[in-house]
Amino acid sequence: MKVLVAEPISDEAVELMKKEGIEVDIKTDLSKEELISIIKDYEGLIVRSQIKVDKEILEAAKNLKIIGRAGVGVDNIDVETATQKGIVVVNAPGGNTISTAEHAIALMFAAARKIPQADRSLKEGKWDRKKFVGIELRGKTVGVIGLGRIGFEVAKRCKALEMNVIAYDPYVPAERAEKIGVKLVDFETLLRESDIITLHVPKTKETAGMIGKKEIEKMKDKVMIINAARGGLIDEVALYEALKSGKVYAVGIDVYEKEPPSPDNPLIKHENAITTPHIAASTEEAQLSVGMIVAEDIIRFAKGYPVNNAVNLPPIPQAEFEFIMPYVTLAEKMGKIAAARLGGVIRRVKVTARGKLADKNLEFITRAFLKGLLEDIVGKELNLISAKPVAIERGISIEESRIEVVEHYESLLEVNVISDGREMYLAGTCFGKEYRILKIDVYNVNFVPKGHYIISLHEDKPGVIGRVGTLFGKNNINIAGMIVGRCGEKPGGVQLMLLLVDDPPTKEVLEDMVKLDGIIDATYVYL
Numbered sequence: 001m002k003v004l005v006a007e008p009i010s011d012e013a014v015e016l017m018k019k020e021g022i023e024v025d026i027k028t029d030l031s032k033e034e035l036i037s038i039i040k041d042y043e044g045l046i047v048r049s050q051i052k053v054d055k056e057i058l059e060a061a062k063n064l065k066i067i068g069r070a071g072v073g074v075d076n077i078d079v080e081t082a083t084q085k086g087i088v089v090v091n092a093p094g095g096n097t098i099s100t101a102e103h104a105i106a107l108m109f110a111a112a113r114k115i116p117q118a119d120r121s122l123k124e125g126k127w128d129r130k131k132f133v134g135i136e137l138r139g140k141t142v143g144v145i146g147l148g149r150i151g152f153e154v155a156k157r158c159k160a161l162e163m164n165v166i167a168y169d170p171y172v173p174a175e176r177a178e179k180i181g182v183k184l185v186d187f188e189t190l191l192r193e194s195d196i197i198t199l200h201v202p203k204t205k206e207t208a209g210m211i212g213k214k215e216i217e218k219m220k221d222k223v224m225i226i227n228a229a230r231g232g233l234i235d236e237v238a239l240y241e242a243l244k245s246g247k248v249y250a251v252g253i254d255v256y257e258k259e260p261p262s263p264d265n266p267l268i269k270h271e272n273a274i275t276t277p278h279i280a281a282s283t284e285e286a287q288l289s290v291g292m293i294v295a296e297d298i299i300r301f302a303k304g305y306p307v308n309n310a311v312n313l314p315p316i317p318q319a320e321f322e323f324i325m326p327y328v329t330l331a332e333k334m335g336k337i338a339a340a341r342l343g344g345v346i347r348r349v350k351v352t353a354r355g356k357l358a359d360k361n362l363e364f365i366t367r368a369f370l371k372g373l374l375e376d377i378v379g380k381e382l383n384l385i386s387a388k389p390v391a392i393e394r395g396i397s398i399e400e401s402r403i404e405v406v407e408h409y410e411s412l413l414e415v416n417v418i419s420d421g422r423e424m425y426l427a428g429t430c431f432g433k434e435y436r437i438l439k440i441d442v443y444n445v446n447f448v449p450k451g452h453y454i455i456s457l458h459e460d461k462p463g464v465i466g467r468v469g470t471l472f473g474k475n476n477i478n479i480a481g482m483i484v485g486r487c488g489e490k491p492g493g494v495q496l497m498l499l500l501v502d503d504p505p506t507k508e509v510l511e512d513m514v515k516l517d518g519i520i521d522a523t524y525v526y527l
């Protein structure tokens with residue numbers, strides 16, 4: 001696998017990937033045009049927060065399979081388009097938590113005590129002790145917006161500084177906050193009661209612009225605002241105006257609406273704005289950690305193992321992955337059979353896991369079935385990531401069901417597919433790594449689906465199988481195996497025939513087969 005490292009990551013991470021046989025190119029100063037022109041040569045791309053991996057780049061990335069974000073925020077990556085294209089996006093959650101939390105605290109101290117201004121003044125040869133009177137943090141109320149990993153660590157550190165900590169986060173339970181002596185409050189209360197407000201939320205549709213003129217007006221006079229989370233959470237113009245008027249005492253800002261910000265951005269130039277160039281995660285420790293986390297996932301991906309931190313796939317523990325893997329293969333093959341046998345537009349897919357399989361993660365199994373089902377229509381680029389969004393886009397309703405009871409087997413995988421034309425049922429099971437299809441519609445089959453198959457319905461009467469044998473013999477196609485499934489015990493009616501052949505039949509052979517007396521239909525599928 002060939003990986004492009006497009007933003008600086010730790011040397012250790014690069015070495016680790018190389019040691020595991022990954023070809024790594026480091027090109028960290030590419031323009032967007034340069035990146036577009038070379039990205040087709042890579043299966044892996046590693047970035048941090050500065051490169052915008054947008055639709056244009058993804059369109060050019062013909063061979064890209066995985067994007068590693070050596071950091072937490074993925075708002076610089078068009079994850080939706082990546083998912084549509086079947087590209088896994090992994091990040092490094094947790095790797096830079098402490099560094100970012102410490103930076104937020106550092107900005108708080110720097111803003112409260114005017115440290116950068118005092119430093120500048122001294123460097124200019126001045127000795128001005130009166131100008132740099134600051135405020136203590138102790139006893140102040142700090143409002144933490146977002147009590148996720150980073151917000152939590154910031155809150156803990158603020159507690160250690162003897163601050164009164166309140167937090168707003170609609171997604172965390174009150175117990176998480178109470179555990180560290182933090183009171184969860186609503187947004188309005190936080191705005192009203194905080195002396196210092198620090199943001200620790202990702203930039204999403206809900207959080208973008210969450211602090212604007214209106215919100216600032218509700219804050220205490222001389223409030224301090226810290227943002228080491230994401231640019232765009234705070235309206236920079238409103239923030240500047242509030243700094244200018246004195247409503248806001250000082251700000252500590254590491255992230256900007258546009259990065260790098262324009263050198264004329266008045267916010268950055270304001271005396272009481274402590275600004276840093278998005279360096280909250282730029283510590284030796286954090287970079288080693290995020291680099292290694294992403295490198296490990298790239299290596300896992302290259303080896304065909306499940307990745308640990310996919311943003312667009314559910315996480316699966318290794319032991320569970322080993323259990324479900326044969327079912328993933330089986331499901332894909334079932335999808336191929338359904339695609340070959342069903343006509344019309346597919347409307348609905350229902351995946352049922354019975355027995356031990358019922359308490360496992362079905363996401364990969366369902367996706368694998370959809371892949372097998374749609375691959376011939378959509379193309380070979382369809383994979384476990386893109387299969388589901390593509391199916392949803394095509395209006396297929398997808399359902400998963402779990403039933404603990406199962407007869408005869410430890411686990412059973414069943415799939416019902418409904419198309420405009422008809423409904424199909426498939427069932428199968430796995431024994432360790434071996435997978436078997438047990439039923440196609442009402443017919444018992446029990447076979448390991450591997451190779452070239454002809455699946456056919458025929459009338460249950462003498463001579464039909466002989467005629468099929470003669471036709472294949474005449475066309476020099478060796479029949480390596482045959483299963484004939486009768487529906488019920490009694491002769492007569494319709495039977496299913498499954499032929500395993502050494503070579504794929506031509507269209508003409510299949511047409512001739514359907515013309516044989518007693519044959520109802522015949523479809524070829526490679527499993």
Ligand code: 3PG
Binds near residue numbers: 072096278282
């Ligand atoms: C993150 O989202 O992890 C931080 O903003 C760090 O970004 P960086 O990797 O560009 O330093």
